[in-house]
Amino acid sequence: MVRVYVSSVVDTSADNVWSRIRDFNALPQWHPTIADSRIENSDASDRVGCIRHMHTRDGGMIRERLLALSDYDYQCVYEIIESPMGVANYIATLKLTPITDGQRCFAEWSAEFDCAEGRERELTELIGNGVFQGGMDALKRHFARR
């Protein structure tokens, strides 16, 4: 089991960040590597169990299922059903925590998965740096104080 963990501080309230990322269908609006997304079976995009069907900018197809959504904890858990990355049992959690001293929040994005032996480093790099940190950077840029 490989574990990837990335965390960051975004200079705005958890509510503000949550309203940008809560929608399971909204990844293309805030993540730079995702080109498009739709929800399968015309489900609501915040129905636990719904599946998002996305394409990355370089053409890869990813399908992910929403496993848990909590407005109370600012947390969303999802699994990969299909992707070009070669991962199995992939479950990721995206979570926000308010920081009480100041208008900012703590953002965590983590995943656990299995993969072929020898690919751990490469995938940790791709997911940690490319996907998770790339997303964090985009959020930080979006909410950067002027």
Add this chain to the structure above:
Amino acid sequence: MLQRVARSTIVDAPLERVWAVLREFNSHDQWHDVVDTSRIERNERGDQVGCIRAFSLKDGNRIREQLLALDDRTFKSTYCILDATVPLQRYVATITLKRVTDSNRTFWHWESTFATPPGMERELCDMVATQVYEAGFENLRKHLRRGNDLRQGTAESPAMPTAMAVASRRVVLKSYGAPSVLRAENDEVAAPKAGEVRVRQRAIGVNFFDIYLRRGWMPDLLPLPGVLGMEAAGTVLDVGAGVHAVMPGDRVAYIGPTPGAYCSVRSVPADQVLRLPAAVEDDVAAALLLKGITADYLLRDLGRVTRGTRLLVHAAAGGLGLLVCSWAKSLGAEVIGTVSSPEKARVAREYGCDKVIVTTNYQFASEVQNMCGGADVLIDGLGDAARDENFAALARRGHWISVGQATGALKPVATSDLVAKSLTFSRPVVFDYIATRAELVTRAERLWTALSDGTVRKPPIERYALESAELAHERLEQRLTTGALVLTA
């Protein structure tokens, strides 16, 4: 009804350092201002689950608390009040730390639930939130900033006298000239002034620029006796008044326009100092900060190198050269390098140089023209000896970026020299590209990221003792080095 209070903050220090203080159940009388004295009962250790701390507050109240759980994996400590002269009932509190991975800081969450006598809910919630948790955040910050956690025998030892000078070795120049003018001697470094950071240096970057200064080409910048060196990395010893961005014990690197880094302890302005990510070692930071930032501004800002740019790099196997080659390659450029030996050619190729010209007498123009029809961008640290060949090697509308003069001072370039092929000539200096703090931080972060994700390959680093600065200079000047050089202190 149970009350719940939660407060959180970000501490500008690595998690390990914050946790080292907080996991010790009896440390609070050293850092929390409301606590007067505290002791652990029955002579138990302060990290023994089940141990009890008995303490008094400055306002005279007394409390006994028991450590219920301690978790070094999730950095969590849970404790409860056993009895107290304050009316907090069934009080259970948890401290949790989490790593802010992208800036090596710490998220600290402090939370509790408790009951109160009727009517006192508001008052006690406020008290816990502000006087215990929020004040605690500030107090611990101050504790770390002063480096109190780094001293041994903490409780009784007096605060470190801040005005103390610290012994240092430095390599000093009493006259300009050959490498043999570099001599090490003992020195003392006074406490940091306001706005300064005193650094215990572990590695110092050697740059070709140091050689120009040593030869006396820029006496205004290096009056005698003088100390060379524009960059180094190490650990913060202490900080002057008004410095909050770094704390004693932090691993840092710095770069600045005033020479003086060839030494083991130095005070520098805080705005030149960068905290280092855990993955960047001292010698890597010292070796690559100036050269890496130079590669960044040359390729990104000045040369605007992109896919297909025909880039000519002189001294391609040197410190700056290898960084430029591998970064330019990642950007999709067609990279051509010049070097003086087949061995250097091999290294340059390994670092992304598509074609390498081996020449010891600076003849390369016709080969460059044959290979690609002329260079769009030329990164030239050679100077005068390559002057005519450079003009001939450039393509129409080419950009000659003259970054240095390893072969001797470049004779002035006239505007009439440029008109034949609509050439551009630039003569940049790295310090103008890190003139603001924000720019320095952005470029350094881009460099560390590029090194960690493989966009840039780390060049080989040759290490010399500070005492052997003479040898390092000799070898750099005699073209015997590949990659970057550092002095270790």
